[in-house]
Every structure is written in C-alpha cells, then in structure tokens.
Amino acid sequence: MDTPVESVKPVKTVNVGICGLGTVGSGTFNLLIENAALLANRAQATLRCSHVGARRDNPACDLGGVTVSRDIFDVVRDPDVDIIVELIGGTTDALELTYAAIRAGKHVVTANKAMIAEFGNDIFALAREHGVCVRYEAAVAGGIPIIKALREGLAGNRIEWLAGIINGTGNFILSEMRDKGRDFADVLAEAQALGYAEADPTFDVEGIDAAHKLAILASIAFGMPLHMNGVYTEGITRLQPVDVRYAAELGYRIKHLGIARRTGQGVELRVHPTLIPQERLLANVDGVMNAVLVEGDAVGPTLYYGAGAGAQPTASAVVADLVDLARHISVGQSDRVPALGVADAAVESLPLVPMEQVETIWYLRIQAQDKPGVMSQVANILSARDISIESLIQKAPRPGQSHVAVVVLTNLALQSNMDSAVQALEALDTIHGDIIRLRAETLDG
C-alpha cells in the first residue's frame, strides 16, 4: 500500500487508523497513498493507513491489504495504530471514539467541528492527562491552514479580531443572490441540487455550522476555553434581494461572517449577515470558497483563502496534521503546540459581551410616507440615541405607492440604542411595516 520511498530512510512507520470512510475518509485514505513518497520525505517517517474502521467499504477506496473493521472501536484496540483519524462526524459515536482513543494513548486527528466546539475543553483536558495530541485543522475552513496560522504563524501577535467567511454553502447562496439578483429560496434549491447544500440546510444557512467554527477560531485567537453557547447566531434566510442591491449602491457587499473581537468589555462572538466595503478582499471571496481575515497587533491584517469543504481539501488538512504529528512521534518526541495555542494552564475565561453592548455600523431599510417632515423625524429619533447617519438613499415612490424606501447607513452605534431607535421608528404613523436592519463592518482595523 505504501509506495516505497527510496530517497530517504524513514526512522519509523507511523500507523494511522482511519475511522469513517465517507467523503473525507476516502479522500484522506487516497491522499496518503497518492502522495506517500512525498509525505515520507516531509514527515521523515512513513505514514501509512494500517487500519480502517467503517460500517461499509467505499468504492472510491482500494482498501488492498489494509485491515478493515466494521466496529470502529476495533481500530482503537489495534496496538499498532499510533494515530486515530476520526471522520465519522456527529457528537455521539465520534466523541466516544475520541475518548477511547485518548485513553488508549493514541493521538487523534479530527475534522469534526461540532465535536471540538462543543466538547473540546473536555477532550483537550483528557488528552493532556494521557500525554497525547488532538489535532483539528480540518475542522475549520477545510483546506485552509488557519488553525496553524493562528496558533503558530501569528504566535507573536495579540489577536485583536478576526472575521471569516466560514460556510461555503452560505457564501455560494449570497454570491448568486448578488450576481444574479435571485431570491434566497431559489438559490438554496439550486445549491441543494448541486450538492452544495444538505437536504436540511439549517446548519448552514442559520449559521450554526459557522458558529461552531467561530467558537474554535476565537478560542485559539484569544486563548480562551471553547464557548459554543456564547456565539450570537443570525442566519441568511430572511435576506432579500432588494437589500443586496441597496448595499451595492452604498458600495457594500453582504457576506455571512463569523466575527470574534476583543474589546475592553470582553469578547464578541457573532455570526450574522454583514455589509462590508466592496473593495475588501473578503468582499470578493465568492462561491463556495472560504476566507478568514485576522487582525494582529504586530502584523496588522492577514487573510487566508481557500476551499472550505470537499473530500480533497479537507483531506489536505487532515494529512497536514498527520505529518505534524509524525514528524515528532517518529522520533519519540511530542508535538509541543498546545491544543488552543497557549499552555493549558494559561487558557483563560474571558467575559462574553452581550449583543446589546456590541457596537457596529447599521444598515436600515425603512418604508416611510412620502411627505415632508418624515426624514427629519427619522433623523431626530436616531440622533436622540447617539446614532449618526453616514449615508442615505431615498428612492422616488413607485407609481401608485404612497411609501418610499429610505435606506440609511449609520456610524458606529450600540445595539441597545438601535433597538430603542427601531422601536420608536416603528411606532411612527409615517413608517410602514417592519424596519429591515443589518450590521456593517469596515474591517479596517
């Protein structure tokens, strides 16, 4: 199975047990074979899949002479396996497998964002106790080495904030809505037909998947425990094409961002549709691609872009973790990078900032009566709550309509002030229906 390596004598063979042989599992299995010689040269050891645990074979893999078990726990019980690759997904069997592997003294590599976001603190504690590593580069943004960038590449920096397009399905939908002026529901149906979106798309379009990934990124960025439940999550399902168009008129594009920011009050963790200036690189990340923008105190902004999902890109991240581990364990050393980037004893809880205290720019779309004095009412209500107007679009009424659309972009304003302003505005006789509001970020420091 492992291609013979002639150019370098590996110190040792590192045996990998792959549990789960779906899309990512088969991608990983095949990548270990296809690039075997190269990987041996990089890891300075032979990396070979010696045991597969899967309920059924996958026609995409030629399992050849590899041991196959239908019970994934047989892989954990295999004394020859050094690293368990957990690719079964979910948080029940996967978690049990991960705990069993750690207790058996095996390192674990996983692509399971839900498991890490929800149970990471316990998993890392157990791994510490047993002296093994748990690696999860593939859990966030697929093949983009963003975990490594935050945990190692930017280790010199205090991270101020990060903002990411970390759900490819959502980004595909938003890109299509903007490019073609299409409805959310319409594009979602196409994404499902193309296989970009699940039959039940809730995880993707309601921001839950992005919240899992954001929780992980924030913990590494700020050296704090995983706080899955602290992430404010707002989906893209109610986004209307008209707002995408108005945003464009204002020079903005709407992206579904995960944002983590450190402020004087604590840490903001939020996933929501966000207007960002169209000239930002992040605004130009289209289709199913992912990207994460990170602001460090020394380096300033850096951005990481690539495929956020798929068999091969995710396998790329899994195998990078395997090479990292193999580089060390093949010579009896341990990988010295802590699970969350800081020494375990230094992982520190930080207060989460309630959304009412979060300050952002706001986009408002108001249906107002087309008569004198209405605009000054709106401006007065905003101004009384310390909200100033940065720019404004007022459209002529459509034939036969007595209301006009007024679109406002504010300067930075507290959500609590905006809540109060919207309530006051909606109470006016001259305002029709609900006010549409979205957050905007300049992402410039």
Place this chain on the structure above:
Amino acid sequence: MDTPVESVKPVKTVNVGICGLGTVGSGTFNLLIENAALLANRAQATLRCSHVGARRDNPACDLGGVTVSRDIFDVVRDPDVDIIVELIGGTTDALELTYAAIRAGKHVVTANKAMIAEFGNDIFALAREHGVCVRYEAAVAGGIPIIKALREGLAGNRIEWLAGIINGTGNFILSEMRDKGRDFADVLAEAQALGYAEADPTFDVEGIDAAHKLAILASIAFGMPLHMNGVYTEGITRLQPVDVRYAAELGYRIKHLGIARRTGQGVELRVHPTLIPQERLLANVDGVMNAVLVEGDAVGPTLYYGAGAGAQPTASAVVADLVDLARHISVGQSDRVPALGVADAAVESLPLVPMEQVETIWYLRIQAQDKPGVMSQVANILSARDISIESLIQKAPRPGQSHVAVVVLTNLALQSNMDSAVQALEALDTIHGDIIRLRAETLDG
C-alpha cells in the same frame, strides 16, 4: 525586562540574542517585551532578549538591563544565548555571523532573503551538521506565514505552482499606475518620498528582491535546492500606462508576479509583469500589500495575504519563529520541521525550464498601418507558429496618424514561438516600431 508571567510556570527561559537594531531589530526587541506574557503562554517558556549586538543604540528601544555589544560576534560568544536573531542584512557580515552562530551550536532566526536565497543550501547543511535550526519565515512576504503554510500547512499536497505579489514597492507603483493612470517614473518618485522605495530602487523594481523570495518559496514548494541564479527576472520599469489601460479593457490587471510552476519538463522560475483576470483575488491586492497564491493537488488554490514589509509585520514573523523554536528547545527537543520542508536527504535537484520553453498567454500591442490586409498578415504570422488569438482590440487611428494600436491577447503559446512571431511581425512594412509584449496568466489551475 520580561514581564512576569503568573498564569503558567515556564519550564525554562529561552535567551535570544538580537544582532542588528534597525527597523526590524527594534521591532522585534519591542514585540518581545510588549507581548512577553502572551509569548510565554504560547511558547510554554519565557522568551527574552538577553543580548543585543548593534553598532549603535536605536532610540526606538529602551535597552534597559539588556547586555549590549558593539561587536555582533560577542553575542555569538555569549554562552547564555540560545537563539541568534540575524537582522543586520546583506550577505557578508550576516553570513559570517550565521555560520559562527551555527558553529557555536546556536539556532538562528533571520529575515535575510538575499542570504537565504544565495547561501541557504550551505547554511542548512552546516546547521544540519551542528544539530541546530535555521528559521527564516520573515525572509518572504513579511508577516504572512507563507513559509509555514508551504512547509507544514500544505504538507499533504504536491504543490503544482505558486504565484505571488512579493514586493510591496512594485505593487504600490502598479496600483497607483492603474488607479490614477500615472507614469512609472512619476509614481516611483512618490514611493521614494513616502519611504516605500529605496533611493536606489533597482532591487525592487527590477524584480531582484522578488527573485530572492521566489527562489525560497519554490525550494520549499518543490523540495529542491535553492536556485537563485535560475530565476528569470524582468522588471516593471518599462511598463507604460497605455498597456495598463488596454489590460483593463480586456478585463485584466497587471501585477509583478513571482511564479514557480512544476511542469513535465521541470520547474519554471520567473518574475515578470503579468496580466491576470481582474476578478482574481490576487488582482485585487493593492498598495504595498503582498499575497501568495498556491495550487496544491489536494487542496486546490489557497491564498495568503498581508503586509510584506515593515518593522512590526516582519517582527511578527521573526517572533513566530522564536516561539516555534522555544516550544521545543525549552524542553530539550528539536524542532522537527526540515529547513526546506522535506528530509535533507530528499532535497532533489529539478531541471529548470528555459524561458523559450515556457508557455503563457501573451498580450501584444502592435502599431499597425490602418489599411486592409494588415490584420490578416498578423493573424497568419501568429497562426503559422501555433499561436491563436483569444481576443483583440483595434482602435481607430488618432487624427493625423496613419497607424493604429492593435492589442492582441493570445491563447497559451511557447515563448520560442512568440519570439519568432514578433521577429516576423516587426519585419513587416505595415508594422511600426517595436511590439510591446507582456505575459498573462489565468491562475485558474
């Protein structure tokens, strides 16, 4: 000097000797102090600058109780120093210092792209002999952790090609030329006034600096020895605003790219002005920022963006290397990542592809007589050399001119064929003056 760390007990203090206290040296010195507590948590050891070697102090640094030597070699002779940070630049004293440090059993961190590109093979061999590490993240693209991405984050991939904006000065000039339609010389003068360009800008605008960085990136990407002299280098000094405009009409932007590509014949290494489709992220990297696009066989395209120069961004990369080393040496282990990403014995010479055999898309600007038959002459000459036309712009003649500008974008064509075509075209009576030609890349696979 080192901020007390209460949350974690470092195993050991790692002593750093900084040689050279210019912009990057002082940035590094200050960053080690400002983020001391955070760095200790990340490195699981205290990182402190214990010795500075510099001809003179720098007012940007409060050297406090740190030992200062006017002779940089005194820092190497200091038995307490674990890591030498070489920030004096150039390839004479810096090289001597690096060799001395290695021979003294000290690890070396450097930002010196010229030294690594020209002498890296010897430096890494000596380091191997003495069992120490030489780290150089800061040598390419400043604060962007691109060396780490290539050597570790993408370790699962066979790298197919990479293309980077790796000189901020050149990118600033090209961005201004495009945005404002200005001349090269005009913008260069401004860049010099702003401090973005040196008094002698040759290194930047002729592509020599980019060639150094490309040589380094290519060696890691392909696991081959450093080949500084194998890089084809073409500057941006002769670029004219009219070509920037025509490129825009065709939907392209011109960037000064460093490109390394693996083909059936070997490796292409080239730095030249390049038309790239305007919708690519790389086309939207403006001003002094850098970015590198990498194509891996598993992950597909990934992109890394950030500040390519400056005290703080470069210090960010230097300190990341220090944290990497400290994480291991504080517990008596060695950092197991090989200097060029593959085991030293596996570093393999690859043939360099001569430019005549390099295939690219071509942009041609031809001054042709405005009369029937000329266009078919042009098309015939190209077609006879297997060069097909992808798109064409023909402008009406200016008043009083008998020549018109014809702008051609070809499909992929060998340089040798293009050389022959240009020679034949320039020999025509109906063609006026020299033909302007530039390369284009789609960067899509």
